[in-house]
Amino acid sequence: MESGWVDPDEAPSPKPDEPALSHGRPSTDDEFSDPEDFLDDVSDSELLGDILEECPQEADGIDSVVVVDNVPQVGPDRLDKLRNVIRKIFSKFGEVVSEFFPDADGKTKGYIFLEFSSPNAALEAIKNADGYKLDKQHTFRVNLFSDFDKYMNVTEEWEMPQKQAFKDLGNLRYWLEEPDCRDQYSVIFDAGDRTAIFLNDNVEPTLLEERARWTETIVRWSPSGTYLATHHQRGIALWGGERFVQMQRFSHPGVQLIDFSPCERYLVTFSPALDTRDDPQAIIVWDIRTGLKKRGFHCESSSHWPIFRWSINGKYFARMTTDTLSIYETPSMGLLEKKSIKIVGVRDFLWSPADNVIAYWVPEDKNIPARVTIMEVPSRKEIRVRNLFNVVDCRLYWQRQGDFLCVRVDRTPRATQGVVTNFEIFRMREKQVPVDVVEIREPIAAFAWEPQGTKFAVLHGENPRISVTFYNVKNNGKIELIKTLDKQQANAIYWSPQGQFVVLAGLRSMNGVLAFVDTADCALMNMAEHFMASDVEWDPTGRYLVTSVSWWTHKVDNGYWVWTFQGRLLQKRPMDRFCQLLWRPCPQTLLSADQIKEIKKDQKKYHKLFEQKDRMMQYRASKDLVEKRRKLRDDFKTYRKDVQKLFNEQKSLRMELRGGLDTDELDSNTDDWVEEIVEFFVSEETEEVIEE
Template sequence: MAGGGGPDMEVSDEELMRRAGLRQPQEVCGISSAIVVDNIPEVGKERLAKLEAVVMKIMSRFGTIVGKPYFPIDDNGVTRGYVFLEYRNEKEARSAVETANGYRLDKSHIFTVNLLTDFQKYMDLPDEFTPPEPAEYTREENLRAWLQNNDAHDQYAVLYKGGEGCSIFTNTPNEPVPVHEKDYWTDKYVKWSPQGTYIASLHAQGVILWGGENFSRKRRLFHPNVQMIDFSPCERYMVTFNGAPDHDTDPQAVIIWDVRTGEKLRAFNGQQHKEWPIFKWNFDGSLFARMTENVISVYEAPGCNLLGKESLIIRGVRYFSWSPTDNIIAYWTPEESQVPARVALMELPSRIEIRTMNLFSVADCKIVWHGQGDYLAVKVDRFINNRKKATVANFEVFRMREKQIPVEKLELKDTVQGFAWEPHGTKFAIIHEPQAAHGVSVSFYEMAADKLKHIKTLEKKPVSHIFWSPQGQFVVLAGLKQSNGVFEFYDTSDMTLMNVTEHLMATDVEWDPTGRYVVSQVSWWMQKVDTGYIVWSQQGRLLQRHSVDRFCQLLWRPRPKTLLADEEVKRIKRDRKEYSKIFEVKDRMTHSKASKALVERRRRLMSDFTEYRRRVESEITEAQRKELRGGMDQEDGEFDEEIVEYLVNVDEVILK
C-alpha cells in the first residue's frame, strides 16, 4: 500500500467490503427475471397480435415487462400454447408467478405460470426418487380463540385517526381491554367476515385477511384499487369490486375469490350494476346470483358456472332477494300495459314458482325477509290521484312455513319511513307518518297464529331508525344524525319503556352479537366534532363513554351460529332464573375487583406524585424559589388578601 506499508498492511477485497458495510457482488443468472406462461390460446399468425395485446395487458399488472413477449410457433404457424416474458427484476417476476398462476382467461384457458429458472431445477432431478424428510409439525393458530373467553366477552374493532389507526378490543363491563393495535392497518376501512373468523383490510393493491390469536396475515388477494368487498355467509368466498371499465375478454371489475386458498375463481364486469352487493348469496354460500336487465343469473360455487343451461329470463324484473334459510328467491315486476305488477316466490334449482301475487297501481315494492325465513314482508307503494303522487298503501306479509303460503294484508295509507323484523321472534315495527297528524309514529305488530295482531302505536316520537337486539325482544328507537340523537329502549314483551337517553349527533348504532350491549357512535366520516362512541346496556344504562380522535367506525366481531339444538336453547331460556343468580354473584365480584383495582391505581398515582414533589422540592434551593418569585421574599413581600365566599345551601321557611 502507499506510504511504505509492508505485507502486514495489505487488506483483502473482502475485508474492505466488510468494513465499508457492503456486500460483495454475487453472480446473477440472466434468466432469473424471466417467466413462462402456459395454457394460453393456440392461434395462427392472423390472431397473434390480438393475443399478444391481451397477454401484455394482463401480465403488465404485476410489473414492467422488458421487450416483446416470445411466442414459440410450430411448423404450421400456430402458437404452441405458452409464452416467454421478462420483467425488470426477479422480484417482479416472482410476484407475477404468485399472483397470475391460476388466472382464468376463459373456461378453457387457466394460466400456469413458472419462473424460467425452475425448469433447470426440474431437469436436474435425480433418476431415483428419494423420499423427502417429514416436515416438522407446526401448530396452526386457532382462528376462533376469542370464543373461548370464560365470560363470553365479545370483541370489536375501532378505526380512528381518520383511518390511520385501528385497534381490536375485548369488551368488559368496566373498560375495554386492548387485544391488538396497528397503525396504517388499512387504506380505506375494515370489515369482519360473517362468522368473525377473519378481519379484512382494504389497500391500494387489494385485500388482506387477518386472523388467529395475534391477527397474523392469512391471505392476500391482489385486486388493485379495490373499493368494496363482500363475504359469502359460509366465509369460504369473497367478492371484491374496483370499478374497472367493462371488457368483453378480460373483465376485472368484480372478482370471486376462494378465501381458504386465495385462489381467484372468476372475474365479471360490473359497470352496469348500480347497487352493492352486485352478487347476492343464498343461505349456505353454495349459490350466488346477480340481476341485469330482464335477467337473473344464478351461479354455482365454487365452479362459478351458471345453474342450469341458461339464466332466468324475467321481463321487467326490478329487484330480487334470497331467503335467509332456504333456496328460494323473491322478486317483483312492475305493471306493463294491461299486465298487473307481480310478486313471485321461486324455488331453485327447480325454477318452480311456489307462490305469486298480482298487484295494481304499484309505484314501487320493497322486499324484506324475516331473519329466520319464516315470513316475507312486501311494502307496496301505490299511486293515487291519477298516478301523480305515490303513497304507502299496504304491506303484504307471506307466512312461508304454512301450507300454500297464505298472505296477511296490513293497510296503513301512511308514509312509511322504516321497517324492521324482530330477528328471533314474530314481531315487526314500522316507522310511519300519518297524513292527518304531525310527527312520526312507531307501530308494533305480531304474527299471531291465526291473524296479524296490532300490539301498540307510539305517537309523536323523534325516531328515524329501528334497531332490534340480535336475540329479539329488546329494541332501540333512535333519532340519528339530524334527529337530535334521542334513544328510547323498549322491552317488547310488555312494551315497557326502560330508559330514554341521548347522544347528540349520533350517526350509527351497533348491537353486540349477544344482545347484551349496544353502541351509539359519532363517526368522523359524517361529523367532524365530538367523535367517539358510548356503550349502553340493553336496558339503556350508560356503561362507558369514549371520546376518540377522528373516530371512523366501530364493528362488533360476529359470532358463528350456535351448535346447540333448538330444544336445548329453549331449555336454557326456561331455566334463565337459575342461571341469573350465579351471574349476579359473579358480576358483584367483578365490580368489587374493578373497584379495588381502581382504588389501588389512584393510590399508586398519588404516591408517585407525592414522591415526585418531594424530590423536586429537595432539588430547588430557597434562592431558586426567590428567583422564581421575581426576587421577592414571601415573608417580607406585600400580598393582597382576597376573601371568596361560596353559597353552601339555602333554607326556605314558609311563614303561615
C-alpha cells in the first residue's frame, strides 16, 4: 500500500450512502472545518519530529556560567592578586566574559561565579579545573550554575545501584605460559591488506591468527605485550586475549601517531584534524581500562614524536615547549605543582628508565656555557649540573638500569679543525655523580648501551674505514677500552635484549651486511648478508634475530629471514609485499638480580636437559614432516583408487560411444597400433641473405 499526499481535485467522491473521508477528522457536507468539541490526537512530534529535533532549545543564559568553590577568602588588599590568579587558571579553557566575587564582612565568601563566552568553554573548565589544587588548603570544585536545580531536587530515598555484569576478558598474558617459551610476532603483508600473528619455531612458524584489513596503516604492541593496537581512520582499537578480541576503542578521527605509557595504563593519540582553540584535541590522553578521555592538548608540530615522554612507573609525563618544561602527574593530568619549569633554550630531555629523574640540556648563549642538568621529580631538586663549552650538539643516552647517563657532546675546539666528540658518562649511583670522559676524533655513526650490563659500543669513522669500539664502565671509576674492530660495513648497532651479543648491521645503502659479535671476548661469530635489508628486530629472549626487506622501502625481494643469535640462518620467509614485522614484548621478569645470577651459575646443570629437549623438538619436527608426507601419499593412493574404480564403471559407456571398440585392450597390446604422422602447413618465412 502506497502512502502520499492526494490532490483534493483528483480524490474520488463518496457515494451517497457512504460517509465522507475525513482522515481521522469528522467533516460536514457544507465545510471542512472541525466541530467545536473536536480534539486533535495527532501531536506535532509525530508530524514534524525530524524538524523539531533541529529546533533551537530555549536557554536562560546561564549555560556558560560556572561556580567555583573552595576559593581562598581574602580581603580587599589581596583581592586583585586573587583575581589575576583565577584569570590565569581559567583563561586556558576559553574567554572569561565576566566574573563575580561575592563578599561579606570585608572578605570574599569562598566561592565565585565565572561566565565564559560559550557553553563548550564552561564544560572544558569543569572537566579540567575540577579538583585543581591551588595550594595545600584549597582544592577547587567546579560546577555548572544550571546544575544547582538538579542537585536541589535530589530524592532523599536511596536506591541500591544495579549490579553490572562482569565482563571476563580472559587471560591477557596467556602467551607467557607457552610450554616451550616460544614468542609471538605480528606480520603485515599484501601491501598492508593482511595482518597475521605467528608463533615462532626453529623449523616453521605456526599461524595463530590472520585477518584481512585488520589495520589501515600499521600495528603496534603495548610495552608489555598485553595489547595489540591497530590504526583506523576513525581512531585506535586495542585487541588482546587468546583470540585477539577487541578490548577497547578510542575515537580520534584522523589519528596518525600513538604512544603507550610504560605501565600500559594510558594511551596517547595524535591527530591534527579536529584541533581548535577552545577545544584542544590534537593530542588526547586516554585511560586504557575505561576508554575515557583524560585530557586533550594542543600541538603545533609532531616532528619530535612522542611529544609526551613518560616516567618509568607512569606516574608522570613531561612535555617540552619553547623555554619551558611541563611535567604532568597522573591520574589528575594536571601540572605538577600547578606550574611549568622555566628553562630558557631547553633543547632536549629524557627520563631515566629506572627512576623518576629527568636529564635535559641547554645550548650555549653568548657568554653562558651549555649545561646538562639532572633533576629529581617531583622535588625538582637538581642532582647534578655540568657546564660544557664549544658545544655544537648534545644527545642523551640512559643505560637501561639507570646506573649511567651518557651525554654525547659534539664540540669544535678552537685549536683544531673539525668536530670532536666527547662521551661524558655520569655515574648516577655514586656520591655527587662523578663524570668520566671518552674522546673520539672521528665522525660518530651510532652509539648504544648494552641492555643488561655496563658495556657500550660506538660506531665511528667514514666508509670504507668504519670501526666499532667496545667500552666497559668499571667499578673503580675507570672506563676500560675492550676492543676495536676495524673495517666494518655497518651503520647501526643492535644489542641483544639480554646483553653480551650484538649485531653490526649495514642497512639499506650498505646492502644488508651483518656481523654477529660476542662481546665476552669480542669474537666475530659470523659474517652474513641479507641483500637490501631495511629492518632488524631481536626477539625478547635474545635467542633469535629477524632481518627483513619491507615493501614500504623496496618493492622487490620482500620478506624476512630468521637467524640465531650466533648468526646461523634458520628460515627464509618470502612474502608478497611484506611490510612490517614486530615481536610481541614480554613484561619485566619477577626474578631479582641475585636469582638471575644464581640461575646463570647453575646453567650447566640444565645444559643436558636443554640439549635433550632440543633433540626431541627436532625429532618431533622431523616426525611431523614424515607424517605430513605419509598423509599426502595416502591421500593420493585413495584418490587414485577412486579414479580407477570410476574408470572401470564407465567401460561399457566408452565402448558404446566408440562402436564396440575396446580401447583398453589396444592399450594393453601395442602391436595392433598403427602409427600415422600428420603434417600441417603453418606459415612460410622468406629471409634474404646478402653475401659480403
